Amino acid sequence: MNWITRERPKIDRIACPWLIRRFIDPDAHFFFVPLDEVKAKAIEFDATPFDIPDTEFTHYEDRCTFDFFLERYEIEDRALKDMAIIIRGADTDDHSLAAQSSGLWAISAGLAYNIIDDQELVEKGMLIYDALYSWAKHLQKQKHTQNPTEKLLLAVFNTYLDKQKTENLKTPRWAKELKEIIQDQIDTNLSLSLKEISEGLQIHPSYVSREFSKYFSNLSFGEYIRKLRIEKAVDLLANPKHTLSEIAYLTGFSDQSHFNRIFKAHTGQNPSDFRKNLVKK
8 A cells, every 4th residue: 555645744644654665564664745746746656645625534523633543543442542642742733632742742853853864764763653562552550750758749740730720721832833924915915725724734624623712712713803804904094094995805894894894893883983083082
């Protein structure tokens, strides 16, 4: 079997080849090409695409491609299912899913930084997943710390950390990057597509859509974009040099009528009335 995905593999795109080689097809061959060439090269190499959008073998709901392989090939192995949670947490930046997720991400990122050749990167990565599988299969209950006093101190410390995590939901890196991208595009009046932005962040759009409100004032993607556009419109209305039609264009609305309707829904006033009140003040 031939498989193909985008270049510079990390986490899911190394975990899946490992799973295929160890549990599905030991002679499988993998190709790594630029994202925009995957589908064309798949035909050329008679290869099945994986871990890219709009293919069978990819992310779904809140799961990774590794999860899909387990379900698709009906692999019932408790250790692999435990690994799947760790991989999912590392690949989606949701390190709260498993204590090992952040470590897997760090090792994968460092490995990719050190190794330029993608084939070599996957071969070296196989060793990581062999080790993770052995741990999940045989060593999960084994602890490194043996001293009872040290164990007690670590237990107290970990309890404190768990409480801190519960009280303070940490904003993941992808959410911080997404906020910056959205603000840049609002400022430059570029069109905004959740699908395109998510692919640029290498995160599945359905996951971003579902998690978005947690980190953006309990607003959906569309609601958040409209909020920013209205805020920008309010600033522009303070400048009498801009006509209402210009402001509608500069804030990304399809036309002035659409702008008027959304602005009134958010502020309770038409843009023209809002501007008049600003002048009075």
